[in-house]
Amino acid sequence: MDLFSAVVAFSWLVYFWETYLSKRQDNIYHQVKEVPTELKSVIDEKTFTKSRTYAIDKSRYGFWHGLYSQIETTLFLCLNGLPLLWMLSGLLTAKFGLNEEYEKTQSIVFTFLGSIITLVLGLPWSIYYTFVIEERHGFNKMTLGFFLKDTLKKTLVSQAIMMPLTALIIFVIEIGGDYFFIYAWLMVFTISMILLHIYPEYIAPLFDKYNPLPEGQLKQKIEELAASLQFPLKKLYVVEGSKRSAHSNAYMYGFHKNKRIVLFDTLLEDYSPVTRDDKETKDSKEKEEDATKDTVDLAKDTSQDNAPTQEKEEPKKIGCNTEEVVAVLAHELGHWKYSHMLKNLAIMQASILFSFFVFGKLMNVHEIFAAFGFVDQQPILIRLYIVFSLVFSPVNEIESFLMNVLSRRFEFQADDFAVNLGKKELLKSALLKLYKDNLSFPVADWLFSACHYSHPPLLERMRGMDEADKKSN
Template sequence: MVYESIFDLPVEKQIFYAVLGFSWTVYLWEAYLSYRQRGVYRSTTHVPQELLKIMDSDTFEKSRLYQLDKSNFGFWSGLYSETEGTLILLLGGIPFLWDVAGSVMIRIGFGSEYEITQSLVFLTLATLFSAFTGLPWSVYNTFVIEEKHGFNQQTLGFFLKDAVKKFIVTQCILLPVTSLLLFIIKIGGDYFFIYAWLFTLAVSLVLVTIYADYIAPLFDKFAPLPEGELKTDIETMAKSISFPLTKVYVVEGSKRSSHSNAYFYGFFKNKRIVLFDTLLEDYSPLNKSGEPQPEQPESEDTSNDSQAKPKNKKQGCNNREILAVLGHELGHWKLGHMVKNIVISQMNSFLCFSLFAVLIGRKELFVAFGFNDSQPTLIGLMIIFQFIFSPYNELLSFCLTVLSRRFEFQADAFARGMGKASELCSALIKLNKDNLGFPVADWLFSMWHYSHPPLLERLRALGSIKQD
């Protein structure tokens, strides 16, 4: 019996099996890392000595069980996702869906010469398929995992309406942007990759600018932070470092989840700060005018989707701790982390479009994925950016994770320089407790996945816990 080496196969087959092999290599690596971390969850059943002063045994056990459930769920959902992707490639799912899109085009009176229109039909069908196959996993994660551990605040009706709304909004953005990008590539000539890069840069800047003002409010209620001590202190702190703050909002994240967060956005002299209501101590729902209102008793009628579930009470942060958290966030701005991330992102984008320009003419790339008679531009984008660039994308992702951890330590140090070290430590401990973060991690899992340093490392760097 003669065994055929992969190197004896046609180049199209070599490309296909190399892509498939690398995909499974990444999956197995991720599964191995998760296996190591699950071992930590299972074996670390008692609060480590150095954590006794900041975490009680009950919270430690709750966080351990929550993270264990999330890890087990991640294993099965990851296995399904990898299997689904493999079957799509092996069974020719991509060219099949492209042909279906072509059939739809014929039914509505368009021929194959309308490639951009066919690309939009293909994209719509692909995102519909992804939405339907991912929905059961999302439902299980929200209504089993998050519900079990006290984070979910949604009804099923609210969840489904929200999913439909997200799909519609995504399509309203994705389809016009994709059609314009394909058009630019078609008419751009030899330097189309420069025009395509400039277009995607403009789109990303516009989306970042309008997201919080026009897109996010479609899903969550934003209200100005009421006048008072907290708002005054935030404005004073922003002014002390010349942060061009214009508005401070509170977003009603509690209708979805009791997880906490805070962020800022905006360009140039128009910066806004957003606080999740779950971050605030003794947070309350917001009425239409943006003023806190008392919680209503739970209604026995659960048929109304707009009826909120009882809030899962969290400890929240006091004003001094919120200021410390914002001191960390403002540190990212003052130290130029946002600008650096944008520069890195755009350099990467330009490099990828440049390489795309070199590879798009290679027919063997299309043949490898079942396109023997045509070379659609959208399919070329998918093949090159998603499959051919996958080794590079994995390496870049790891480097950005390392860089992100460095930025987090620097932002913590900035807050410490503002005299907020003890308040930041207290806030980190509270947020870790409220979000059921597990403070013990396998070193390899942490190195590969954690874009934010583990709690213990941050507390040590802030001087709250001494290094052994």
């Protein structure tokens, strides 16, 4: 079997494996129709049924989207999509008065065209997921106009970053000589560090409003917790995620002694943004009113289950109270205390350095790139894409699985940290509310969970906290 056939065959092998895993999880959704015994006292039947129908909808969407993506990728490769796209980018480059052999410019055009084609082909799927599935279950907060404007803005920002980065990496590889992989890695590392700093400060605010957390009990308790752990907290923000979705989250960022914590407004049960103008408030209220008026028969989408008809209603937002939010942040501070972010960063950088080193060994093997239609011309960007995305695909799959395993371990450690701070019951309560708010299904197939969940399922986390509490007593 030649290299091209092996790559295509492996992609289908991965697809069938992923489909098998998804089928196992889908069976759980269809078979588990009652609240697990351990959760009967905290999750009501109505919420459980909603989370189940939401999970089934997402599973069905995932199957069709996955099949489409696999066929699309296969056709793109088999119909010489890469050489044709490179040729088209050369023609467009020439129209700007530049020689077709001007590789950096052509590579930038190639990157731009590839991004636009990917965007256009994926847009119907994104629209369906947002305005049918998320809308049906009460999570979508966007209008179509906002969605399209937001997508365009993201595309422009990503291209503004990717275009100069593409030219720079080609330049480094061209002049780097035998040790180019070190210089390429140093360049990627430096840019990654810069982006880690400027993204939350300057890029993220282009899409959402970040307001300082108002003075009050919540801010005071968070600052007290940070001070007790000697966490160098500089700023506390609330991001208006409710303009997009009803899903909740929280995260922290920053280097050394310049840490920030960001809370989604959907995480807080009694938070209301003070900077939202009257028009935004009016539009939001009108959308909520419209959402509660419409109804939909979910039984049509879960006919095999004979699921009862449910209203297309806005899920009642629970949110977390002050003590529960502090417990969630205790978990996040556990990640900081155990240096999980730094460990992930070190692993990622080691992986990038290794990949560049192997690429250096393969980049001049003419037969690899000829197998994908590049016989006479083998541009650096194409060589990078073929090696990193296609030839490395088995390595990427193994790496992804191992990172999931590590991430789950980190989550248990962060939970243990919160438990040791006396936050077990509050963290449990917060997790239950977040699962209810996000309609997360609390039961998972063990193999699907091991391969896909970077965070352990709810039951596993609750059991883990009980074990940690027993060990500490």
